[in-house]
Amino acid sequence: xxxxxxxxxTLSVQEGDSAVIKCTYSDSASNYFPWYKQELGKxxxxxxxxxxxxxxxxxxxxxxxxxxxxxxxxxHITETxxxxxxxxxxxxxxxxxxxxxxxxxxTQVVVTP
Amino acid sequence: ETGVTQTPRHLxxxxxxxxxxxxxxxxxxxxxxxxxxxxxxxxxxxxxxxxEERVENNSVPSRFSPECPNSSHLFxHLHTLxxxxxxxxxxxxSQDAGxxxxxxxxxxxxxxxxx
Numbered sequence: 001x002x003x004x005x006x007x008x009x010t011l012s013v014q015e016g017d018s019a020v021i022k023c024t025y026s027d028s029a030s031n032y033f034p035w036y037k038q039e040l041g042k043x044x045x046x047x048x049x050x051x052x053x054x055x056x057x058x059x060x061x062x063x064x065x066x067x068x069x070x071x072x073x074x075x076h077i078t079e080t081x082x083x084x085x086x087x088x089x090x091x092x093x094x095x096x097x098x099x100x101x102x103x104x105x106x107t108q109v110v111v112t113p
Numbered sequence: 114e115t116g117v118t119q120t121p122r123h124l125x126x127x128x129x130x131x132x133x134x135x136x137x138x139x140x141x142x143x144x145x146x147x148x149x150x151x152x153x154x155x156x157x158x159x160x161x162x163x164x165e166e167r168v169e170n171n172s173v174p175s176r177f178s179p180e181c182p183n184s185s186h187l188f189x190h191l192h193t194l195x196x197x198x199x200x201x202x203x204x205x206x207s208q209d210a211g212x213x214x215x216x217x218x219x220x221x222x223x224x225x226x227x228x
Contacts, residue, residue, distance in 0.1 A: 004155070032214030043203050043219035044156070045115065051214075089156065098169045099144055099210035101217065103155040 002027040004092050006104025013080050013111055021107045023090035024072040030092040033073045034101070035064060038087045047088075048075070080111045116140040117220035119204050125226045126194065134189040134223045136204030144210035145187040146217065147179060150201040162187060163210045194227045201225070 003026040013019045025033075031052035036044035050057045050064045050073065057064050061080075066073040077084055087108050091101040116139045126132050138145060147159040161169035162181040176198075178190040187204055201222040207215040 034216065036219075041221070043115070043117075043119075043205075043221045046216055046218065049216060093214040095213055096211065097214070098161045098163065099146065099207055099215060099217065100158055100161070100169065100171075101156075105153075105155050 002030060002092055002094075002102040004090060004102045004104045006090050006107060008107060009105065010108045011110070013109070015080060015082060015111055015113050017080055019075075019077040019080055019084070019109055019111075021075045021088055021090070021109075022072060023074070023092075023104050024070075025092040025102075026071065027092070027094065028068075028071065030094045030102075032093045033064070033066060034091050034093075035062075035075050036089045036091065038089065038106075040086075044089060077109075080109075082111050082113055085109055085111045115218045115220065117204060117206055117218055119202075119220040119223050121223060122221065123224045123226075125228060126191070127228055128194060128196070130194075131190070131192040133191065134202055134204075134225075136187040136189075136220055138185055138187075138204075138206040138218075138220075140206055140218065142206040142208050142218075143184050144207045144215070145181060145184070146205040146207075146210075147187065147189055148203040148205065148219075150203055150222070152200075156203065159189075161210055168210065191225075194225075196227050199225055199227045 034049035090104040180188040205217040
């Protein structure tokens with residue numbers, strides 16, 4: 001089955017700097033890669049996603065890149081703000097899998113003022 | 114708010130109790146999911162329902178029993194749980210499930226403690 005590895009497990013950045021989180025996946029059939037942000041006491045919130053027919057997607061300060069050949073994808077947050085502090089999860093899924101998302105273990109991001 | 118609500122938000126139960134978790138989605142979606150989130154572990158998919166039919170049971174022990182009476186409501190019935198079942202239980206919904214991968218929207222979760 002699919003295995004998703006996520007690094008780093010914790011990331012501390014200064015406000016205004018960029019943060020990058022990387023994930024690798026094992027199943028070459030995976031074709032959908034969402035990223036979730038989870039704040040304390042809340043459920044995961046979808047922040048951006050990318051499908052395998054696209055190499056990069058951007059939404060304001062957030063971008064995701066996908067390298068299908070290497071089977072890895074990354075989340076980039078620019079101009080970080082204290083409200084970006086949260087746990088971020090990557091996930092992978094594929095067609096005909098009943099929506100089964102395989103999640104990474106999460107990255108705790110701390111943005112210090 | 115994501116349009117997915119869960120009750121109760123917190124639950125403490127003994128190993129011999131029977132309780133139920135409730136999830137409701139207001140998004141007009143056709144698929145609903147139960148996930149388990151334990152400390153230091155990735156989210157684990159438990160069950161998938163598509164159009165009120167269970168389509169995935171991810172090797173979950175029978176002490177967890179899901180029910181989907183309609184496409185807007187999902188329950189997780191709990192009985193004779195073990196302390197290691199203590200976790201955050203998350204409900205999610207998506208437009209559909211099956212032949213494509215759709216965005217999933219999560220509720221806030223129920224924090225379950227088994228004593």
